Amino acid sequence: MKHSSPIYVAGYRTLLGYHLTQALRRHRFRNVVAESGPDLADASSTNAFFAEFGPEYVFMAEGLSGGIGFNLQHPATLMQNNLVCLSNVLHAAHCKNNIRLLYLASSCMYPRDAAQPMAVDMLGTGPLEPTSAPYATAKVTGLVLCESYRREFGCDFITVIPANTFGPGDDFSEEAGHVIPAMIARVHKAKSQDDPEVVVWGSGKPVRDFLYAADAADAVLFLMRKYSDVRPINIGSGTGVSVAELAYLIAEVVGYRGKLRFDTSRPDGQPVKILDSAPLARLGWKPKTPLRTALEETYNWFLQPSAGERDVSLPRYGERGVSIPR
Ligand code: GDP
Numbered sequence: 393m394k395h396s397s398p399i400y401v402a403g404y405r406t407l408l409g410y411h412l413t414q415a416l417r418r419h420r421f422r423n424v425v426a427e428s429g430p431d432l433a434d435a436s437s438t439n440a441f442f443a444e445f446g447p448e449y450v451f452m453a454e455g456l457s458g459g460i461g462f463n464l465q466h467p468a469t470l471m472q473n474n475l476v477c478l479s480n481v482l483h484a485a486h487c488k489n490n491i492r493l494l495y496l497a498s499s500c501m502y503p504r505d506a507a508q509p510m511a512v513d514m515l516g517t518g519p520l521e522p523t524s525a526p527y528a529t530a531k532v533t534g535l536v537l538c539e540s541y542r543r544e545f546g547c548d549f550i551t552v553i554p555a556n557t558f559g560p561g562d563d564f565s566e567e568a569g570h571v572i573p574a575m576i577a578r579v580h581k582a583k584s585q586d587d588p589e590v591v592v593w594g595s596g597k598p599v600r601d602f603l604y605a606a607d608a609a610d611a612v613l614f615l616m617r618k619y620s621d622v623r624p625i626n627i628g629s630g631t632g633v634s635v636a637e638l639a640y641l642i643a644e645v646v647g648y649r650g651k652l653r654f655d656t657s658r659p660d661g662q663p664v665k666i667l668d669s670a671p672l673a674r675l676g677w678k679p680k681t682p683l684r685t686a687l688e689e690t691y692n693w694f695l696q697p698s699a700g701e702r703d704v705s706l707p708r709y710g711e712r713g714v715s716i717p718r
Contacts, residue, residue: 393421393449393617400447401426402481403454408496408554410561411609412451419613432477435484442484449616450493452481455530457498458568460523460593460661465567467526474530478537482549486541493549494616495538497624498531499601499665500524501553508632509601509668512553512624521662539622551624552615555667559605559686560693572602575639576691579646589651590643593658596636601628601666604686607679614677628667629679635660645687 393399399416403409404426413426430441432454455474456466463470478495485491502510503518515535520528538549558572566574575592582590611627619625633641639652681689693699 395420395422397423397449398445398447399424399449400429400445401451401453402429402432406453407557407559407562407605408608409453411559411605412453412612415609415613432480435480438480438484442488446488448491450485450491452493452495454481459570459574460659462568463524463527471526471530474527475533478534482537482541486545486547494612495534495549495551497535497551497553499553499555499667500528501531504662508664509666511668512626523659523661535624542622548620550619552612553624553626554608555601555603555628557603557605557608559690564694571635575642576694579642579648582650583646583648587650589653591653591655592639593655594635594660595656596639596654597634598660599632599634599664599666601632602683603627603629603679604681607681611677618675625671626667626669627672628669630669632664632666633683641684642687645691
């Protein structure tokens with residue numbers, strides 16, 4: 393990737409899209425379109441944008457996502473939005489020659505009972521976790537579509553599977569947030585109100601592989617430069633942490649001294665999700681930020697008065713006179 397290469401981040405509003413854009417600008421890439429991209433749910437607007445901007449590198453981070461509660465309440469919305477956006481982006485990218493595209497998938501694509509840590513050979517070997525199956529099915533479709541464009545048209549499309557990503561700019565809401573931002577917000581509220589106890593969803597036993605978004609963005613840039621293969625590749629921290637351990641760590645970071653109550657009427661989801669990140673380590677990449685530091689940075693961001701104002705209603709390509717930078 394040259395500093396002048398035209399680069400498109402599809403999905404600036406997603407956590408990873410946001411961190412990727414920041415990382416690209418920090419690394420002085422000058423021709424990055426992110427905030428002003430097209431409405432990717434609209435095929436003609438997507439095609440027009442690709443024809444006009446002519447990106448050479450595309451990071452496909454677009455698609456709605458949410459925590460376990462959001463997945464249970466909005467399975468159709470999540471699945472449909474992801475299917476449409478990935479179909480539009482991959483199609484538009486394959487129509488232009490020599491685009492290198494990196495598709496961001498999700499660790500929920502692995503079978504619910506996959507052996508741990510989960511290696512890419514296990515994809516497609518068993519049933520998905522029911523709480524996230526519709527979203528995960530859309531993500532698997534993206535993987536198969538990338539492989540298919542590679543086979544049929546020789547497109548240089550790769551699939552990258554990140555672990556449970558979190559960080560500044562996350563969705564901290566109760567309804568849609570993943571466990572880390574939702575719990576930070578809840579524990580912070582309990583501390584502010586002097587509540588004697590705070591609720592943690594589920595048994596606390598599920599184990600997750602938590603990856604700091606800044607590290608994830610760094611790994612994605614690394615892979616865009618170094619990796620070209622039909623086989624997907626995982627990005628994880630290499631470590632599993634239980635929801636209970638995480639909850640106590642968040643309480644410490646926030647400075648909450650009350651009790652944690654595990655509400656087993658809430659779903660646990662997949663029992664364990666740890667990615668096998670050995671192939672990425674062999675290529676020479678490892679995460680830098682310890683979990684505690686990453687939680688502290690995320691909490692500090694959450695405390696800023698502007699937290700929650702990120703990225704809403706930004707102008708898009710074709711609207712309000714937004715044009716493509718040259
Ligand atoms: P998942 O990896 O797709 O299951 O994503 P989540 O981040 O939503 O949930 C991870 C685990 O954290 C599940 O076992 C949840 O039950 C548990 N959890 C505990 N408290 C919360 C919470 O406040 N919000 C969410 N989303 N999950 C929570």
